Amino acid sequence: MADELLWLRSRSDRRVSKENNVLKVRCPICGIxxxxxxxxxxxxxxxxxRLLDxxxxxxxxxxxxxxxxxxxxEEEEEP
Structure with missing residues (x-):
């Protein structure tokens, strides 16, 4: 899980924010x-x-x- 968090924090597209030791991400579908x-x-x-994705x-x-x-x-069958 630490690798996942490191990957998320390393992204520069502003989909991740860490406030008060709480990791928040934006939903890839709706952006919430x-x-x-x-x-x-x-x-x-x-x-x-999740189901829409x-x-x-x-x-x-x-x-x-x-x-x-x-x-x-398609290969032709020989008689």
Missing amino acids: SCLWQDNPWRPFCSERC LGNWAAGDYRIAGAAASPIE
């Missing part, structure tokens, strides 16, 4: 500030945002840029 510790849905603020992955909304893949050619 939420606590990191004891949050069962982290890095999300709620189960709703899962739906985005399932729908193919998150993609890695790259060259287009060639279609798979």
Whole structure:
């Protein structure tokens, strides 16, 4: 967990703030500030945002840029 906290604090995109020894992060879906510790849905603020993110992955909304893949050619069966 210490590695996770170090990674979060090292990011420069202002998604993390540490006030009074309480680590707060911004939800990647809605942007609401939420606590990191004891949050069962982290890095999300709620189960709703967690499920929205899962739906985005399932729908193919998150993609890695790259060259287009060639279609798979089906092998012809010999009689």
